[in-house]
Amino acid sequence: MxxxxxxxxxxxxxxxxxxxxxxxxxxxxxxxxxxxxxxxxxxxxxxxxxxxxxxxxxxxxxxxxxxxxxxxxxxxxxxxRLAPGLNDPKRAQYLRWMAYVSAAIYAFAWIKDDPMRIAASKEDAPRVIDRVYNRIADCWRKMDEQITPSHYVLGDELSVLDLYVTVISRFGPWRTRFYENAPKMAEVVRRVDADPRLKEFWAKRFPFHEGWERR
Ligand SMILES: N[C@@H](CCC(=O)N[C@@H](CS)C(=O)NCC(=O)O)C(=O)O
Missing domain, CATH: 3.40.30.10 (Glutaredoxin)
Structure with a gap:
């Protein structure tokens, strides 16, 4: 297993x-x-x-x-069919955005999880977090500007890219800011949040508690 x-x-x-x-x-x-x-x-x-x-x-x-x-x-x-295959015309953009979410956005978790890893002092830590959040919000915005989603980021079929964006956009700087910066992907992630196949799974593994979008 x-x-x-x-x-x-x-x-x-x-x-x-x-x-x-x-x-x-x-x-x-x-x-x-x-x-x-x-x-x-x-x-x-x-x-x-x-x-x-x-x-x-x-x-x-x-x-x-x-x-x-x-x-x-x-x-x-x-x-x-959770990803475009090797010869699918969508393959290159799929790989591009998978790498982008990982490298430009999720990689910041190392700092967010403990800002003292790079902050000069305890007083400096909130400023570090602020700047990291600004950068993440900007990266989401720039991704959103360059894509033309349909039901999902790459078209009409759900891919692992949608699952990835949906979960990583729940992290700081949280969803409300993501919705403002990435209005096209906002519709996609709301659709994936509401996917009936994942209803029980989300409740167990990423519960939507009161106010989660603004946390
Ligand atoms: N580049 C890694 C990032 C993984 C990551 O940042 N994981 C976080 C949890 S969401 C973690 O384990 N943080 C603990 C730490 O860095 O000390 C990946 O894409 O898998």
Whole structure:
């Protein structure tokens, strides 16, 4: 069985959602890495960067990096049509935006999870977070300006890119700001939030508590 090191409300959630849609059984090893040294130590043997998500294949091979895991799973089960195939004209833009969400946006989690990793002092930390949030909001805006979504980011079929954008846009600077900066993708993520196939899954793995969009 596949094992995934992950946590509620983390970057493992789009991967878990993908596995749900693929109906592939998996086990989650819960590790809230941004909250405790113990959790980071638990993840270290599978990911020396001490971050979730990390996927352990039945062979024991380890795959880290959320975008790589999503691309890998979608390619492994092409019949599920969760990504444009190798010869699909949408393939290049799909890969481009998968890498963009990972590198330009999600990578900032390392700073957000502990601003003291780069802040000059405790007093400096809120300023660091502010600037990171501004940069993330700007990256979402620039992505939104360059795409022409239909029901989903790449067209009429849901892809792992939609699951990725939906979950990463729930992180700081939170959804309200995302909706303002990325009005086209706002419609897409609301559609994915409301996907009936994922209703119970979201409630368990990324609950929509009161005021979650503004947190
Ligand atoms: N580039 C990584 C980023 C993973 C990441 O930032 N994970 C966060 C949780 S959402 C984490 O484990 N943070 C703990 C830490 O960095 O100490 C990926 O795409 O998988």
């Amino acid at each position: 596949l094992k995934i090191f992950g946590a509620v409300g983390s970057g493992s959630v789009p991967i878990e959602a993908t596995l749900r849609l693929l109906r592939i059984p998996y086990e989650v090893i819960e590790a809230v890495t941004w909250e405790s040294e113990e959790a980071r130590k638990q993840v270290e043997p599978v990911n020396p960067l001490r971050q979730v998500p990390a996927l352990v294949l039945p062979s024991g091979e380890i795959v880290t990096e959320s975008a790589a895991i999503l691309i890998y799973l979608a390619d492994l089960y092409p019949q599920a």
